[in-house]
Amino acid sequence: MSNVRVKPWRDGDPAPDDLLGEMRARRPNGELIGIDRVLLKSFPLATGWNGLLGRVRSQFSLELEYRELIMCRVAVLNRADFEWRVHKPAYLDAGGTEAKCEALRIDGIHAVFNEREAALLILTDQSTRNVEVGQEVIEKLKILFGEQQTVEAVATVAAYNMVSRFLVALAI
Numbered sequence: 001m002s003n004v005r006v007k008p009w010r011d012g013d014p015a016p017d018d019l020l021g022e023m024r025a026r027r028p029n030g031e032l033i034g035i036d037r038v039l040l041k042s043f044p045l046a047t048g049w050n051g052l053l054g055r056v057r058s059q060f061s062l063e064l065e066y067r068e069l070i071m072c073r074v075a076v077l078n079r080a081d082f083e084w085r086v087h088k089p090a091y092l093d094a095g096g097t098e099a100k101c102e103a104l105r106i107d108g109i110h111a112v113f114n115e116r117e118a119a120l121l122i123l124t125d126q127s128t129r130n131v132e133v134g135q136e137v138i139e140k141l142k143i144l145f146g147e148q149q150t151v152e153a154v155a156t157v158a159a160y161n162m163v164s165r166f167l168v169a170l171a172i
Contacts, residue, residue, distance in 0.1 A: 005170045009040035019047055026054050034082060034172045035163070056159050062145065062152040065095040066120055070153065071160045072096075072104050073124045080164035082172050116144050120153055127157045 009015065009032075023039075023046065024030040032040075039046040060067060068091035075083035088101055100117075103110035109118045109125075119140050126133045133154070141150040166172070 003171050004034065004038060006038060006041060008034065008037035010037070015040055016043060019043060019050070023050050026050065026057070033086070035167060038170055038172055053159060053163070056156055060152040060156070062149040062156065065091070066117070066153070067156050068094045069096060069100070069104070069117060070120055070124050070156045072101065073121055074128055074157060074160040074164055076105050077125065077128045078161065078164035078168060080167045082167050083160070083164050119144055123153060124157050127154065128161055
């Protein structure tokens with residue numbers, strides 16, 4: 001984290017105990033990572049971020065493998081290397097494959113992805129690159145996933161675009 005554009009929070013710096021506990025609870029080993037330490041420069045931001053991203057990561061009905069697929073694709077599209085390094089292993093743990101990871105790094109939708117994955121990648125590509133998403137894309141998602149999971153897929157794309165933009169802007 002030596003190139004980070006703001007001085008990260010360090011162990012022992014002041015921070016609300018409950019916030020630190022909640023942030024550590026979201027991490028597999030309880031260790032704060034680079035983005036956490038920068039978020040802690042603003043306690044209101046860290047609190048809101050932890051709540052939103054915690055829900056996206058753990059409370060959505062959209063399968064974790066699909067959410068991680070989206071997160072990895074956003075990382076690639078936005079050149080957010082930190083995000084890729086965090087989410088590639090999580091995607092693999094959730095059921096993704098190395099072949100799919102490689103295909104995520106290629107422009108377009110590779111044949112290795114099934115219909116549901118391809119629909120999610122088209123959503124991710126359109127939303128990330130253009131912001132606007134075609135009505136036909138949403139209709140296809142609603143057929144494949146239903147309305148709740150379509151909303152959750154769109155929210156996952158939006159949330160992780162926020163994450164990647166934060167990471168890239170501050171060189172995390």
